[in-house]
Amino acid sequence: MKRISVFVSIFFLCIGLSACATTGGPLHIASGQGDLTAIKNALHAGADPNEHKGKMTNIVDGWSPAGWGGPPLHHAAYYCRAEAARVLIEKGADVNAKGGIGLTALHRAAVKDCVEVIKILLEKGADINARDTGFQYSPLEWAALSGSSNAVRLLIEKGADPEEAMFKLQTTNKGKLPSTMNPEAGVQLLSAVVRRDKKAGQPAGFKDMFEGGRPEARSDVDDIPSAKAKLNKNAYAIVIGIEQYRQKLPKADFAVSDAKIMVEYLTRVLGYPEENVITLLNDHASNVDLVKYFEKWLPNNVEPGASVFIYYSGHGAPNPKTGDAYLVPYDGDPSFIDETGYSLKRMYAALGKLPAKKIIVALDSCFSGAGGRSVIAKGSRPLVMNLQTATALAANMTVLSASSGEQTSSTYDEKGHGLFTYFMLKGIKDENVVKPDGSIAISDLFGYIKPQVERIARKQYNNEQSPQLIGAKKN
Structure with missing residues (x-):
């Protein structure tokens, strides 16, 4: 040596x-x-x-x-x-x-x-x-x-x-x-x-994660608010948006737009340094990418007292045998979900090892296999899962989920975003839930999101969608 x-x-x-x-x-x-x-x-x-x-x-x-x-x-x-x-x-x-x-x-x-x-x-x-x-x-x-x-x-x-x-x-x-x-x-x-x-403007040959650039604003939340929290150098985020998959899976409409705008809110409103925000879109969000960033990048960077924000927009899937819920990476296959998916248990376990003060996980996905932003192996039946009790969370972690375990998550077509993501962003923008240090009053934000999502899902899509707030610390 x-x-x-x-x-x-x-x-x-x-x-x-x-x-x-x-x-x-x-x-x-x-x-x-x-x-x-x-x-x-x-x-x-x-x-x-x-x-x-x-x-x-x-x-x-x-x-x-x-x-x-x-x-x-x-x-x-x-x-x-x-x-x-x-x-x-x-x-x-x-x-x-x-x-x-x-x-x-x-x-x-x-x-x-x-x-x-x-x-x-x-x-x-x-x-x-x-x-x-x-x-x-x-x-x-x-x-x-x-x-x-x-x-x-x-x-x-x-x-x-x-x-x-x-x-x-x-x-x-x-x-x-x-x-x-x-x-x-x-x-x-x-x-x-x-x-x-x-x-x-993107130069020739530039391999930009924001392929094609940010889309034109389609709703009020695409107009970024001018108020910005103080830069927090000890704030880290992973933002994932998977709209198209290697397998012939249904398209997860607006997932990439959701992820792109979430990055802008994090860096331009909530005080996250751009170099501390990892963005994984479509083929840059493979199973290996998720393992790499959750299990290597975060532990190597997050310091005591840090704030961590995780956002996922894309398909979820259940394991019909065990009932476990999985994120579906770009190269995921619902028929081999154990081998190709990234389980919520594994993600929560990795996050739970971090010395962060607060961890927020926002999931604009669903895990029943009943449609919407959820897929399941061919021939399997949709499951009823209880996301509230499925996995024990670390005391510093709070999860915002777009729907309950048996429901599907809708898109809000006229706004160009997932229904849950739209009202999450609108709450951050309009509802005074952002503290001066850039942290979010989660209970207040959830109190705004839940009734709005339930109302639009019922009125416009004849669908029951009730967002969930999971975790020991909800403030």
Whole structure:
């Protein structure tokens, strides 16, 4: 363990301060200096463009290559020598060759914000998702850690996944990084770039979780209220909206719209930092995604005294044999719900381990299998479940459910949202239930939601839908 720590320290000294050099020959030095004539002469004399120089020495001739050696292309990339990189590649340099701790030339260029080199490397086939062997970071994650904002923007435009990068940095072991590398600052940079690109319009190739952008307002709740609570850096949320499924399941109408607008209320009204809100839509809400964020991201981020908000809009399903209720992920299959679903018991158990002061779970779904936002295995009959007694909740947790166990949950077509979600948002907007610190007076909010949902469900849909408030603490 001590040996590894020394290795890491030396590596960052070299990467961060450029204080190390290789015993590299003329081609390595010329590549770092961008001396095209010297590069061509060295190649003409038989120098290998893929030779790895890894022995560390003192600074050579006033120039210091980028830590732990590597092929000449790595030195050109680290020092932003775009033309040198182009010449080396033309002469056979491998754009995906790995140097010290498995870094590629693209990693090196990303660390130093060398956008012209990045463009050349990607054009010539560099792997945008390559991970080093020491920390398992991608070029985008290294760029964010290094504060290289131009590289972050370019890599995202070229297809790197900012959500994956934010998750990686949020779950990193800070103890393995030097004090100069701040994962939280990296997450903030990624979040800021994503936010700026949304405002400017989605660039080509940008993998945006809000595919197609936010829809035009269809109801009063889509007009976000101007009042905003004070930013709470210790507030975290997971928002899930699954409208379309991999299996041939009925569409969960408006589930994505529900999730998108909920994110805006959290960040623009309730004081949740954007970087603390995870949004999972459609195919980004697979079973693996739910496990990852509930059972890894939350425990790694939530601190004592935190506020946690969970929102789910999409299908629920029962297990006909056990009566357990499940969220249906994007890749869920009601016929194999144990294997492909994410049970409420499992979710509540994961949440119950958090050191949070208050946890609110809002479920615009139903679990009977009788239709609406509920599905069931073919040939099975709908179930009557008692959500109030189905699972014991932690003392700091409160659950708002769109309907009781035997009922279905309706959409409010003229408003473009789930019926429960619409009145939840309307209550937050109009009913003075938001406290100055951004917390919600749950009993007051529920007291508004329940009769409104029951009235509209009965009048417009001839349906009985009674929202439920579950949990020991309801204030």
